[in-house]
Amino acid sequence: xxxxxxxxxxxxxxxxxxxxxxxxxxxxxxxxxxxxxxxxxxxxxxxxxxxxxxxxxxxxxxxxxxxxxxxxxxxxxxxxxxxxxxxxxxxxxxxxxxxxxxxxxxxxxxxxxxxxxxxxxxxxxxxxxxxxxxxxxxxxxxxxxxxxxxxxxxxxxxxxxxxxxxxxxxxxxxxxxxxxxxxxxxxxxxxxxxxxxxxxxxxxxxxxxxxxxxxxxxxxxxxxxxxxxxxxxxxxxxxxxxxxxxxxxxxxxxxxxxxxxxxxxxxxxxxxxxxxxxxxxxxxxxxxxxxxxxxxxxxxxxxxxxxxxxxxxxxxxxxxxxxxxxxxxxxxxxxxxxxxxxxxxxxxxxxxxxxxxxxxxxxxxxxxxxxxxxxxxxxxxxxxxxxxxxxxxxxxxxxxxxxxxxxxxxxxxxxxxxxxxxxx
Amino acid sequence: xxxxxxxxxxxxxxxxxxxxxxxxxxxxxxxxxxxxxxxxxxxxxxxxxxxxxxxxxxxxxxxxxxxxxxxxxxxxxxxxxxxxxxxxxxxxxxxxxxxxxxxxxxxxxxxxxxxxxxxxxxxxxxxxxxxxxxxxxxxxxxxxxxxxxxxxxxxxxxxxxxxxxxxxxxxxxxxxxxxxxxxxxxxxxxxxxxxxxxxxxxxxxxxxxxxxxxxxxxxxxxxxxxxxxxxxxxxxxxxxxxxxxxxxxxxxx
Numbered sequence: 001x002x003x004x005x006x007x008x009x010x011x012x013x014x015x016x017x018x019x020x021x022x023x024x025x026x027x028x029x030x031x032x033x034x035x036x037x038x039x040x041x042x043x044x045x046x047x048x049x050x051x052x053x054x055x056x057x058x059x060x061x062x063x064x065x066x067x068x069x070x071x072x073x074x075x076x077x078x079x080x081x082x083x084x085x086x087x088x089x090x091x092x093x094x095x096x097x098x099x100x101x102x103x104x105x106x107x108x109x110x111x112x113x114x115x116x117x118x119x120x121x122x123x124x125x126x127x128x129x130x131x132x133x134x135x136x137x138x139x140x141x142x143x144x145x146x147x148x149x150x151x152x153x154x155x156x157x158x159x160x161x162x163x164x165x166x167x168x169x170x171x172x173x174x175x176x177x178x179x180x181x182x183x184x185x186x187x188x189x190x191x192x193x194x195x196x197x198x199x200x201x202x203x204x205x206x207x208x209x210x211x212x213x214x215x216x217x218x219x220x221x222x223x224x225x226x227x228x229x230x231x232x233x234x235x236x237x238x239x240x241x242x243x244x245x246x247x248x249x250x251x252x253x254x255x256x257x258x259x260x261x262x263x264x265x266x267x268x269x270x271x272x273x274x275x276x277x278x279x280x281x282x283x284x285x286x287x288x289x290x291x292x293x294x295x296x297x298x299x300x301x302x303x304x305x306x307x308x309x310x311x312x313x314x315x316x317x318x319x320x321x322x323x324x325x326x327x328x329x330x331x332x333x334x335x336x337x338x339x340x341x342x343x344x345x346x347x348x349x350x351x352x353x354x355x356x357x358x359x360x361x362x363x364x365x366x367x368x369x370x371x372x373x374x375x376x377x378x379x380x381x382x383x384x385x386x387x388x389x390x391x392x393x394x395x396x397x398x399x400x401x402x403x404x405x406x407x408x409x410x411x412x413x414x415x416x417x418x419x420x421x422x423x424x
Numbered sequence: 425x426x427x428x429x430x431x432x433x434x435x436x437x438x439x440x441x442x443x444x445x446x447x448x449x450x451x452x453x454x455x456x457x458x459x460x461x462x463x464x465x466x467x468x469x470x471x472x473x474x475x476x477x478x479x480x481x482x483x484x485x486x487x488x489x490x491x492x493x494x495x496x497x498x499x500x501x502x503x504x505x506x507x508x509x510x511x512x513x514x515x516x517x518x519x520x521x522x523x524x525x526x527x528x529x530x531x532x533x534x535x536x537x538x539x540x541x542x543x544x545x546x547x548x549x550x551x552x553x554x555x556x557x558x559x560x561x562x563x564x565x566x567x568x569x570x571x572x573x574x575x576x577x578x579x580x581x582x583x584x585x586x587x588x589x590x591x592x593x594x595x596x597x598x599x600x601x602x603x604x605x606x607x608x609x610x611x612x613x614x615x616x617x618x619x620x621x622x623x624x625x626x627x628x629x630x631x632x633x634x635x636x637x638x639x640x641x642x643x644x645x646x647x648x649x650x651x652x653x654x655x656x657x658x659x660x661x662x663x664x665x666x667x668x669x670x671x672x673x674x675x676x677x
Contacts, residue, residue: 062482066648073481073483073546074482104542106531106533112532117533117534117535117539175526175529175531175533177526177533179543179545180509182481182483182484182486183479183481183546183547184486184509184545184546185509185510185513185526187528187529188528188529220509259482260483
């Protein structure tokens with residue numbers, strides 16, 4: 001019977017082309033948009049984790065309260081002991097020190113006069129460490145526009161737009177002026193080892209990266225750090241795992257009244273990321289629900305049109321003695337086959353577009369010239385196995401449900417009036 | 425009868441009108457006079473001040489000692505004497521320009537624009553606050569809006585509104601000692617009306633014939649903490665200062 005229905009669908013183009021096209025378009029849109037959304041949202045989460053929050057972050061309580069002000073005067077002390085504790089208790093994670101600091105960067109000319117000056121957003125990371133994985137995590141090697149990564153103390157990486165603004169190039173000297181952990185004036189000279197395109201406009205325009213040990217020296221932060229970030233060794237964020245880690249870690253310091261005692265925060269608890277993570281989870285589900293609803297209505301309508309078009313055919317089949325149930329079932333079988341064909345085509349197209357978008361992306365840097373928010377400047381889709389069924393199943397169901405609804409009309413036909421109708 | 429009543433009413437209204445105008449004029453005149461006397465106390469042709477700046481942090485507090493030279497409203501020079509980390513750091517202000525010399529890098533950096541709004545050594549004072557030497561009467565229109573008692577002393581409360589475009593603060597409210605013509609409290613506001621800074625001025629002493637507060641607490645209202653104390657250790661008014669002090673060459677000396 002399936003073979004019979006299949007032949008019928010192929011031979012009667014009017015019966016198949018429109019529903020297959022509608023299903024294929026719907027499935028394609030669901031997959032392409034879902035892949036695009038999870039790519040965009042996931043990119044922002046990954047970017048935020050790598051640059052700002054880690055999968056978890058340990059800070060002093062006072063620092064955590066005022067984190068927006070980069071309050072290094074409230075930094076964590078005795079970090080060697082804290083690292084031992086974190087490595088012992090959570091060996092699946094890599095623990096790295098970070099110091100965020102602000103200040104002024106001044107580029108001198110040959111006469112020692114300022115040729116350019118700007119407010120800098122400084123980031124000190126464990127650049128020289130072989131085990132921290134920070135250069136790979138922040139993708140610094142591939143982000144170099146010019147020069148190389150710092151290899152010794154006194155070298156600095158700078159956002160390429162910031163360097164342009166200062167009129168400075170690789171090899172030039174820069175003077176940093178800021179505040180130490182204790183509020184004293186901090187002055188230091190650096191040599192630019194490389195310029196970097198972070199892919200985040202706000203960072204390209206004002207970020208400098210130095211080694212953690214340099215920052216400790218300049219900012220008087222011996223055995224201290226602003227933040228200790230934890231990254232899962234596989235670099236994959238696991239929400240349930242980090243929540244458990246946070247509870248275990250914070251429970252140990254629950255009775256400590258010191259405002260500088262350490263506190264652990266998960267990615268979801270920082271930078272309003274909690275609601276963002278929930279959003280990511282719910283967006284796909286929302287898409288599928290909307291798709292099924294809209295497509296059911298569209299395909300119901302398509303089925304109704306088809307039903308009306310085939311009104312005479314059903315009448316003849318009923319007149320020839322075919323059971324109403326049989327007609328209804330063949331119609332549903334037809335819908336299943338059309339749904340599968342449409343969904344396969346739509347899924348294939350959707351996956352192709354998603355993979356292309358994942359590789360090439362959409363460059364939005366032109367739209368973000370004055371942006372200060374941390375956002376990737378290229379929007380990309382993200383392929384996940386979920387995309388293989390996220391459009392396929394609803395595409396098939398919508399077609400079948402649409403036809404089931406429209407096919408109910410078959411049962412309302414009266415055999416007694418059939419011949420009268422067929423006379424027309 | 426009705427006409428007489430109308431004339432009486434008219435006279436009454438005119439009398440009230442002129443009384444209000446006169447009172448307003450008197451108030452404006454009084455406020456300007458008060459402010460001029462404040463300027464006379466707080467400003468001088470030249471001054472040499474040795475001071476301690478006590479910066480209170482949540483973990484600890486620090487005392488920074490410096491000596492400052494000022495001439496008129498456009499020239500000032502400061503050298504930091506202690507602690508060791510700060511020793512030898514110098515600042516020079518000429519007109520609207522500020523240069524900072526750091527002995528550790530042997531570089532002089534010129535600050536301008538919004539950089540001047542940054543905090544000086546983690547204190548509650550910005551470079552802009554440190555640089556401001558102009559007289560209040562040059563920058564603000566004033567009005568007496570009330571009287572209050574502060575630490576047992578009577579004060580006039582003056583509302584100051586900027587009349588120049590480059591004033592660091594759009595408006596100020598100052599409490600001026602009615603007897604000594606020294607401000608005892610000051611509140612500085614942004615254009616939006618937000619309170620940005622609060623200053624308490626205490627330990628008013630008579631130095632070289634003028635009343636002068638020798639202990640001030642500056643509080644940046646956008647920051648947590650107790651603010652920054654500025655204690656005058658020694659001060660000389662109208663002493664001749666050698667011209668080379670106010671030159672860029674003096675920074676590296």
